[in-house]
Amino acid sequence: xxxxxxxxxxxxxxxxxxxxxxxxxxxxxxxxxxxxxxxxxxxxxxxxxxxxxxxxxxxxxxxxxxxxxxxxxxxxxxxxxxxxxxxxxxxxxxxxxxxxxxxxxxxxxxxxxxxxxxxxxxxxxxxxxxxxxxxxxxxxxxxxxxxxxxxxxxxxxxxxxxxxxxxxxxxxxxxxxxxxxxxxxxxxxxxxxxxxxxxxxxxxxxxxxxxxxxxxxxxxxxxxxxxxxxxxxxxxxxxxxxxxxxxxxxxxxxxxxxxxxxxxxxxxxxxxxxxxxxxxxxxxxxxxxxxxxxxxxxxxxxxxxxxxxxxxxxxxxxxxxxxxxxxxxxxxxxxxxxxxxxxxxxxxxxxxxxxxxxxxxxxxxxxxxxxxxxxxxxxxxxxxxxxxxxxxxxxxxxxxxxxxxxxxxxxxxxxxxxxxxxxxxxxxxxxx
Numbered sequence: 432x433x434x435x436x437x438x439x440x441x442x443x444x445x446x447x448x449x450x451x452x453x454x455x456x457x458x459x460x461x462x463x464x465x466x467x468x469x470x471x472x473x474x475x476x477x478x479x480x481x482x483x484x485x486x487x488x489x490x491x492x493x494x495x496x497x498x499x500x501x502x503x504x505x506x507x508x509x510x511x512x513x514x515x516x517x518x519x520x521x522x523x524x525x526x527x528x529x530x531x532x533x534x535x536x537x538x539x540x541x542x543x544x545x546x547x548x549x550x551x552x553x554x555x556x557x558x559x560x561x562x563x564x565x566x567x568x569x570x571x572x573x574x575x576x577x578x579x580x581x582x583x584x585x586x587x588x589x590x591x592x593x594x595x596x597x598x599x600x601x602x603x604x605x606x607x608x609x610x611x612x613x614x615x616x617x618x619x620x621x622x623x624x625x626x627x628x629x630x631x632x633x634x635x636x637x638x639x640x641x642x643x644x645x646x647x648x649x650x651x652x653x654x655x656x657x658x659x660x661x662x663x664x665x666x667x668x669x670x671x672x673x674x675x676x677x678x679x680x681x682x683x684x685x686x687x688x689x690x691x692x693x694x695x696x697x698x699x700x701x702x703x704x705x706x707x708x709x710x711x712x713x714x715x716x717x718x719x720x721x722x723x724x725x726x727x728x729x730x731x732x733x734x735x736x737x738x739x740x741x742x743x744x745x746x747x748x749x750x751x752x753x754x755x756x757x758x759x760x761x762x763x764x765x766x767x768x769x770x771x772x773x774x775x776x777x778x779x780x781x782x783x784x785x786x787x788x789x790x791x792x793x794x795x796x797x798x799x800x801x802x803x804x805x806x807x808x809x810x811x812x813x814x815x816x817x818x819x820x821x822x823x824x825x826x827x828x829x830x831x832x833x834x835x836x837x838x839x840x841x842x843x844x845x846x847x848x849x850x851x852x853x854x855x856x857x858x859x860x861x862x863x
Contacts (some may be wrong), residue, residue: 446637454575454642457633458583461568462630464525465590466597467535467622468532468561471501471553473718474596474602477503479710481611482532482546489546491692495819497546498688500554502811505562506804510660512563513570517794521567528567529623531560540612546752564626565591566662566804567633569780570797573788575636577653578645580788581737584727585781592777593722596715602712650736652859657792663799668790668854671846673806676783678843679745680810682752682836683776685818686769688811692819693755694765696827702762709762720770721777725857728778729785731817737786738852740778742844748775749840756830790855 444452452455475498516524535557543549568587576583598618605614618825647653663669691710694700702709724744732740734790751772758764787800818832824830 432657441663442637444641447634451632451633451634454636457575458572458586460629460632461571461587462590464564464568464633465624466594467629468564469531469555469591469594470602470618470622470719471535471561471716472498472505472591472601473687475501475553475688476714477599477603477606478611478615479691481606482549485611486546490823492816492819493546493821495688496816497549497553499811499815499817500550501558501561502684502688502815503808504555504558506806506811508559508806509562509566509801509804510798512798513566513799514660516563516567516570516797521571521633521635524563525567525633525837528560528563528629529626531556532564532626533560533619533623535560536615538616538623540616540619543612557740562804564661566797566801569784570800571633571635573784573796573800574793576642577788577793578642578647579733580651581648581729581731581733581781581785583729584784584788585725585727588729588777588780588784589722589725592725592773592780593718596718598704599711599715599718600707603708611852648733650734651732651789652856653789654792654859655841655862657794658799659795660798660802663791663795664802666791666858668851668858669803671851671854672783672786672790673803675741675745675843675846676794676803676806676838677810679748679779680807681777681814681831682748682840683779684807684810684814685829685832685836686755686772686776688815689818689822690769691753692822692827693829696822696829697758697765698760698763699765702765704762704766709766713766716766717770717773721773724774724777725781729781732782732785736852737782737789737849738855741782741851744775744778744782745840745844745847748772749837749844751775752833753837753841756833756854790859830839830842 446452479494483491512524535552538556539549539552543552569584572583573580602614602618605617686735694710699709704712728740728744754768755772758768783803784800787803788796791799818829821832822829
């Protein structure tokens with residue numbers, strides 16, 4: 432081990448202390464913060480029956496718009512937040528995010544008397560706060576783990592994808608006992624307090640720091656340059672990656688936000704599993720597979736390469752999404768297939784964050800991945816409001832939206848293998 436690497440290793444703990452300067456403690460704090468914000472996306476479907484019952488004159492597509500707005504504000508303001516995180520550090524932005532998610536659910540639960548009020552509280556406030564926390568923690572993992580970028584991004588994203596597995600059934604029970612508004616208020620307060628605690632730990636590594644015995648993964652090419660946002664957006668591979676992210680986001684987001692309505696359209700909504708309603712049960716199991724997907728596929732991509740992993744996972748997702756259209760009236764098939772849909776979908780949040788760091792550098796990862804992450808916001812327009820409106824045209828059936836999602840998943844798989852991989856490797860091989 433060289434003296435330079437030793438100095439770099441010691442620098443983090445000497446500068447930040449034994450806890451904050453420990454990259455595994457940083458990763459753990461990021462995962463906790465992600466678990467906190469996971470409910471804002473994945474528990475929405477549990478609130479929809481209560482919202483429909485309270486706002487009886489409001490079409491479901493307008494209630495689904497709450498979810499769409501949440502995703503939009505979770506993604507589109509993120510490039511600005513990412514820029515400020517890279518420039519001024521992570522802690523202050525994390526605290527702002529924690530306050531916003533608290534106001535979002537507490538305000539929605541205590542004061543919302545119309546769907547429009549929820550557009551502001553749940554959509555705008557909670558969405559913006561969750562987006563700040565999301566991009567801050569993912570980019571922090573990329574900066575601390577250049578040697579295991581796929582795994583670190585996967586573990587962090589797993590907190591978001593799988594954290595809800597710990598809480599969906601308790602939230603469902605809270606809604607049953609307290610009503611949707613009471614549950615939203617109580618959980619909003621608790622989640623806000625935990626997010627503030629995580630914010631006080633998170634910190635970027637000191638300038639010049641490298642992990643001990645750092646070795647670049649052999650299957651992964653990494654740029655030697657540090658691209659600004661403008662430089663990144665001048666590269667054609669950025670637009671290919673953005674289009675792929677947009678494509679593969681759609682099916683999973685649509686399933687997440689509309690699971691209750693999809694279950695109704697498949698005639699399985701009233702089924703129970705071990706005395707538990709099928710939707711919260713399946714959503715909980717899917718949360719586990721969603722989380723595992725991010726860790727598993729992230730680690731696989733460190734070993735075999737991002738593009739090969741993308742091609743296989745995206746093609747598998749396309750097949751599984753199509754199969755969802757073939758299981759009407761079969762609750763057992765719904766219970767088995769749905770978790771596999773998320774096993775093949777959840778990896779996108781590990782793979783796209785990791786490859787953004789690989790291809791465009793880690794220094795500006797918060798801002799750069801923030802721009803990439805806006806693809807999720809565009810996908811949400813179709814996945815939330817658009818899919819619900821299209822389903823309404825077909826007597827509530829989500830078959831047509833699912834056909835579209837399956838097709839674009841296959842296209843993304845082809846792009847990863849035959850277009851993106853050659854372009855990235857040619858450009859990085861030619862760097863001086």
